[in-house]
Amino acid sequence: MDDGKIIELYLDRSEQAITETSRKYGRYCHYVAYSILRSDQDAEECVNDTYLRAWNAIPPHRPRRLQTFLGKITRNLSLNRWEKLSAERRGAGQIPMVLDELAECVPDGESAESAVEDMVIRDILRRFLRRLPDETRRIFVRRYWYMSSVGEIAKQYGLTENQVAVTLFRARKKLKTMLEKEDIRV
């Protein structure tokens, strides 16, 4: 079923919307959650919560792209759950490594943490991604949005793990330079 029809089902308050969403994007959402949580049970709970959030959001919201609408909800819910689990010392998955890597992008200094600055960072990220070659951009997004492991990325793109690691290293360096130029301290 195409996305437009699924969204119509949500708008009509038909519970088939959840069935169709699960059929089409269940595996995708599970992937997003599992990459963060590394637990089938936790991932499944996040995916179910995602459907509930979608049900509550549509209407009035009408997503432009259902896949990423669901993916972003799943990612946020999974990160929240990961934080809770980590506080209970049960956190696993790629997050600790991803956070270590992202720390390399963060210029030194005090952070302002304002909504305006978040907007500036989003704009820098947009420009940064636009300038990256297609494959580098995909690798960056796979690592830091999907939190896929380096090995998995290497396998999908037919590269060695070392090549992926070097690509990511250079991309992080470039992002740090751009953030520094704008005097952003994340």
Add this chain to the structure above:
Amino acid sequence: MNNKRLLYIIGELDDRYIVDAAPGAKRGRRPVWVKLAAAAACLALLLAAGIAIYRAGDASPVLIGGVRREYGRARIIGGDEAEIEWPWEYKTPAERYTSLTLDGREYVSTGRAVDGSLTGKALGVYDVEGYDSYTEETNRLRAEVFESGGICAGRVVAVKLEDGYYTFVRKESDPPKTFGEALDVYDLADVLRFDRFGTYKGLKETGYFTIGDDAAIWEVLNGCRDAECVPDEAWSRGEGDYIGFTVTSDALGVYKRVFYVSGDGYISTNIFNYAYSFRIGEEAAESIISYAVRNGTEIPFEPYTNTLAGTVTDISDGYILVDDSVLCRDRADGMTFRIPTDDLRISRCIDFRKIGIGDLVVVSFTGAIDVEAGGLVVGAYNLSKGTLSDGGAAVPE
């Protein structure tokens, strides 16, 4: 934690990047047209595999750029260089500058030249950008931008680079809602010509034809303006009878794409870079198919790109000479081909691949071979070292 803040902000990336990088993603919609292109031209398979093979087959005559050759079982297999990322100084202007932002809209280069006479109204001077992956820097050039033919500038434009005009197409755009919208926005009746087509049963090609006059086809298509754009999965090539026109248009910046018309009432094409299908109805489709089949003249199948192969016998006077005796049943029947070296795409291969006299090579070209001009190869764009095989596994010579 600061890095955690960055992790959450990354979560709000543009949707297109998230979809593009999704696990098992189809890399946007591109594979759809790659698949379609492969159907129109079997050799696209070789490009996708990154391998160029020149093959004589089992001692049957072959046509190379329109020239008939009598080859034996031997073949030459060459590594294709299409995937090489050339250093900046080895790139042609069209390869260097690949992106343009015009009034907030992103365009990417098709790499295809368009004659200056086909350009329309001047749109202004804009920055074109190119990424040098060796220095990791983005280079910019101020360039004049024009309409391309009568095509809406919101979809395709022509950019004047130092050696000519090149088409740039809009990176992301909504599909035309109807075929009529596609006709108008892309000025299709003026920029497209239907003169070659293949006939198909399921995935099997059953013939390849040329057709002299396409006016009757346009008449039918103009009557299908209300045909709605349908999802990709509405029609697939797997079943039924259909024809596929091979279409090239400089103004659109497309080369040997396909335009299918199916007996069950669909047209499907990749000429807009993405694959779009429209439901035109069985009656209209059938009248196009029957007209084409009635008026078509069968011709040999044309590969997506031509290749020739042989031994380098000389590199001088602006040409590299390649002799194909090694492939002939009778070596005395060998023919010499002349490949101009004033084209950077050829000279860089000689430099970079250290090609010398005595090497076996594979040459890719898009034009024909002019026998009168001493075997001059027109449109040569790639040259790679090859290995000789006697019908079995390739062995380096």
